[in-house]
Amino acid sequence: SQRPEIDDAPIFTPTEEEFKDAIQYIASIRHQAEKYGICRIIPPTSWRPPCPLKEKSFWECQEFNTRVQQVDKLQNREPMKKRTQPRVQRKRKRRKRLRFGMTHRRPSSSADSEEKFGFQSGSDFTLEEFQKYADEFKQEYFGMKGSDEISLSEIKKHKKIWEPSVEEIEGEYWRIVIGPTDEVEVDYGADLDTATFCSGFTKLSSSDGNNKDPYGVSCWNLNNLRRLPGSVISLEDEDISGVVVPWLYVGMCFSSFCWHVEDHFLYSLNYMHFGEPKIWYGVPGGEAVKLEESMRKNLPKLFEEQPDLLHELVTQLSPSVLKSEGVPVYRSVQRPGEFVLTLPRAYHSGFNCGFNCAEAVNVAPVDWLPHGQCAVELYREQHRKTSISHDKLLLKAAKEAVRQFWMNLFNCKSGEEKYVWMNTCGKDGVLTNAIKTRVKMESVALEGNATLKSKKMDKDYDSVDRECFTCFYDLHLSAISCQCSPDRFACLNHTNLLCSCEMDRKIAFFRYSMEELNTLVAALEGDPTAVCWWGQKHLGLVCPSG
Ligand code: LMR
Structure with missing residues (x-):
């Protein structure tokens, strides 16, 4: 057998x-x-x-x-064999498929080998x-x-x-x-x-x-x-x-x-x-x-x-x-x-x-985060489109954790709420480590773009999901643009491929400054000053003590 x-x-x-x-x-x-x-x-x-x-x-x-x-x-x-024309999906008639006999056990032939192999409708x-x-x-x-x-x-x-x-x-x-x-x-x-x-x-x-x-x-x-x-x-x-x-x-x-x-x-x-x-x-x-x-x-x-x-x-x-x-x-x-x-x-x-x-x-579950990070880095190498914005989810989880730290700090837990995100943080928590890794990556990529003018992303930036024009890396955290083609964006690794313009025509867009990201790490590690600062600046929270 x-x-x-x-x-x-x-x-x-x-x-x-x-x-x-x-x-x-x-x-x-x-x-x-x-x-x-x-x-x-x-x-x-x-x-x-x-x-x-x-x-x-x-x-x-x-x-x-x-x-x-x-x-x-x-x-x-x-x-x-390579086809130059796009494949047309054939839609079969059911009647034919319901007949048996040779329909499902025909001797092998390579007659249809000119089409790209796939599952037809x-x-x-x-x-x-x-x-x-x-x-x-x-x-x-x-x-x-x-x-x-x-x-x-x-x-x-x-x-x-x-x-x-x-x-x-x-x-x-x-x-x-x-x-x-x-x-x-x-x-x-x-x-x-x-x-x-x-x-x-x-x-x-x-x-x-x-x-x-x-x-x-x-x-x-x-x-x-x-x-x-x-x-x-x-x-x-x-x-x-x-x-x-x-x-x-x-x-x-x-x-x-x-x-x-x-x-x-x-x-x-x-x-x-x-x-x-x-x-x-x-x-x-x-x-x-x-x-x-x-x-x-x-x-x-x-x-x-x-x-x-x-x-x-x-x-x-x-x-x-x-x-x-x-x-x-x-x-x-x-x-x-x-x-x-x-x-x-x-x-x-x-x-x-x-x-x-x-x-x-x-x-x-939160332990997926390092695997998800590894996936988007491989996708970038393979120039493969992503299905979700990893950075957006990662940042949202981090902000949710800061909000829970803040509630815990000021003892204003509402109802049944569990501190699920806060509990994945602390000095060596999964979420803290995921953010730390990502912030480190970002700071290394920034070194290669240190001479560029920089600008905060505005509301208009979020009107569409943006991705690098060449590797399709998701541009939630940062992006490079040039005056020559304002609708075209690159990730921090592909600044040079964006166009042949001089560097002084290019702009780096950031959602958060490095300082803000480092404060976020401190907040996730449990530092109360950092929690207050992030809560007030980015989550619209008002600390009772002012
Ligand atoms: C299937 O049953 O065909 C799929 O559910 C398998 C999968 O990967 O989820």
């Missing part, structure tokens, strides 16, 4: 008490879980959220779009239709079907046929990926924005009043994760789809998610609402570079063609190959009602064993 022989990732079973605070619970398992990259969290048995997707009106009526995945090409494929389905499609595919693929007249549920009920085990499906999956003999095409309803489709969790409505649905307010309801105190993402105002607004995944047998890390090396939390298992493979964050090297070594032609291949999420590599090259890989089988947590920079991949539905969102 081609089934990879790898160890299991850990499973955590929080008590009801431990399950009360998601962010605190994640922090409590972090040290153990990060050695594996992924882990499974099984909620207490009493936690059984209802799933609104199962309501008849939704199940039978609401359509979603799928993408077509060619499973046999995920690892073994010829590099595509597939048919639209309702959940009811997709379940039927997925079940029929699996029955036919594994030769499970006894008689055309009997539906899969009837067959299962009467146990008239053999059903492949998770291990058998896994063996077959890797056989297709590693040594394909046929074409196997499946559809995946992936990355469905829950803001437009629907979330699998109940949402609170304004009419709920005091009679609050416990699952609507639960901190494990992925719609609420973005608002949890202690998560840096809670400071993001924009509805970034997939990062702060969850995405839904409607899977069928062999539908895959290929090796990738989360944007900005964020944590992710994935919950399975219903259906057949999802098999996960995870690599600890500390081994990310090793995985990338191994992928490059094993798939040199694909990387030559597309150096940023891993950002495309279209490539698998057998966990056995990774393991043989010293990359530790762990496995987890997620079932309905269970969470899978992925840790910062932990590569993960996997596939579904049959019809199922999962939902996922990113999480950012």
